[in-house]
Amino acid sequence: MGRAVTQPTPRQADLLPAARRTRNxxxxxxxxxxxxxxxxVAVVLYLPFIWTTWISFTEYNGLGDPAWVGLANYREMFADPEFLTSIRNTLFWVVGTIALPVGLGLLIATLSHGMPNATLFRLPFLIPYAVSGVAVGVIWSFVLQTNGALSQALEVLGLPGSELRWLLDDPLNTFVMIGAATWQGAGVNALLFGIGLQSIPKEPIEAARVDGASGFTLFRTMTWPMLAPLTTVVVGLAIVGSLKTFDVIWGMTKGGPGRVSETLALTMFKETFVNNAYGLGAAVALFLTVVTVLASVLYLRRQLADSRSI
Structure with missing residues (x-):
């Protein structure tokens, strides 16, 4: 037997056009x-990106009309050994920014969690975050310059290192600049991790203590997994920030001596606004954008995949 087709009542038929109108x-x-x-978003982000992509395939000095050169800027970019040095230094910054500011911030937050007046303990680490990156660079360039404050202090104390040229030797200058960025950024990471620790339920932690877990074992098995969502955000921001690092380097070495401490962001700036090679600078900018997006997407996909498997 065939199924009977239910026709809408006259009242229901009247309501259908009204529902469509409401939805529209x-x-x-x-x-x-x-x-x-x-x-x-289109005006501020997408249109400049399209324009930068176009300029990267041209020879342009900021005046006149761009001249199409195809992939010449990209070939010149990858053939330049200084550009490869910029890539190496950028990788140093990515690894150093994850290991030091994020790691130190987590350590400060963990040690101060549960302490009376924990906010006062974290405050000295948070104050440098209010200082601009260029000011941080100026402060630390005074401390780390040859025969500067640090070298003189080490010499007076009879400690090794007073003869080091902190801002002149490569890659030592990159490492000390990462240290300066750590001084600025560890406090805000400690604040974020402190908020994350306060949001963790106490019951599972107390149950783990009853079962005998304590110290690092308690942190590794209980606290750290519960901090995973916040850690994903903090590390993701650190990766993006390290790839775009400019202000601290400009304030301390301006990418020198020569170009040995440049990162991709600094190379992009110099090629565009110092050498007036807008096409080459746009090629570096596009390469940096692609690297930043890929690093962010791959990291977030990895973290989200791990969270679903738990």
Whole structure:
């Protein structure tokens, strides 16, 4: 037997067009709210990106019309040994920024968690974050310059290292600049991890203590897994920030001596605004953008995949 087809009643038939009109009005209203934000993103982000991509395939000095050169800027970029040094230094910054500011921030937050007046303990580490990156570079360049404050202090104390040229020798200058960035950024990471520790439920921690877990074992088996979502955000921000590092380096060495301490961000700036090679600078900018996006996407996909498997 065939199934009987239920026809809408006259009342239901009258309501269908009204429901469609209501749904269409809802979508139109939603689009009206979203459109300004989409337009702003397109104007501020996408149009400059398209223009930069176009300029990267041209020879352009900021005056006149760009001349199409195809992949010449990219070939010149990868053939330049100084560019390869910039890539190496950028990798140093990525690894150093994850290991030091993030690691030190986690250590400060863990040690101060549960202490009375823990905020006062973290405050001295947080104050440098209020200082601009260029100011941090100026402060630390005074400390680390040849025969500067650090060298003189080591010499007076009879400790080794007073003869080192902190900002002149490669890759030592990159490492000490990562240390300066750590001084600035560890406090805010400690603040974020402190907030994460406060949000962890106490019951599982107390149950683990009853079972005999304590110290590093308690942290590794209970606290650290519960901090994983926050750690993903903090490390992701650190990766993106390290790839774009500019201000601290500019304030301390300006990429020198020569170009031995440049990163990709500094190379992009110098090629564009110092050498007036806008096409080559745009090629470096596009390469840096692709690297930043790929690093962020791969890291987040890895972290999200790990979180689903738990």
């Amino acid at each position: 009005q809802y979508w139109l209203s939603s689009a009206g709210f979203v459109a300004p934000a989409v337009l702003l």
